[in-house]
Amino acid sequence: xxxxxxxxxxxxxxxSCVIKDPKPEECVIQNETIIHIKEGTSFDIVFSxxxxxxxxxxxxxxxxxxxxxxxxxxxxxxxxxxxxxxxG
Numbered sequence: 001x002x003x004x005x006x007x008x009x010x011x012x013x014x015x016s017c018v019i020k021d022p023k024p025e026e027c028v029i030q031n032e033t034i035i036h037i038k039e040g041t042s043f044d045i046v047f048s049x050x051x052x053x054x055x056x057x058x059x060x061x062x063x064x065x066x067x068x069x070x071x072x073x074x075x076x077x078x079x080x081x082x083x084x085x086x087x088g
Contacts, residue, residue, distance in 0.1 A: 022082075022084035022085075024082065026084060026085055027082040027083055027084055027085065028082075028083045028084075028085055029080060029081070029082055029083075030080070030081045030083060031078055031079070031080055031081075032047075032049040032050075032051075032053070032055075032078065032079060032081055033049055033050045033076070033077065033078045033079075034047050034048070034049060034074050034075060034076070034077065034079055035048055035049060035050050035075070035076060036048040036075075037067060037070050037071055037074070037075060038067075039061065039067060040056055042058075042059060043059050043060065043061040043062045044056045044057065044058055044059060044060060044061075045057040045060035045061060045065055045067065045070065047074075055081060055083070
């Protein structure tokens with residue numbers, strides 16, 4: 001019985017961390033200079049900034065984004081990122 005309660009509680013915690021359609025007021029805004037763009041796993045697009053941090057667009061290639069176009073538009077430029085708050 002304790003195992004079932006633990007699994008239920010753990011499942012609830014995991015479900016509460018799912019990001020569903022964040023609104024602008026639920027985001028942290030950061031300005032970063034993008035120095036590298038590449039294709040990640042599962043058709044993701046991965047951006048790297050000059051401080052070594054990595055950001056990605058989940059399934060960006062499936063959504064119609066093109067790496068060459070992104071390279072021309074944002075590579076070595078400062079961009080504004082709207083990052084969803086995970087907890088809080």
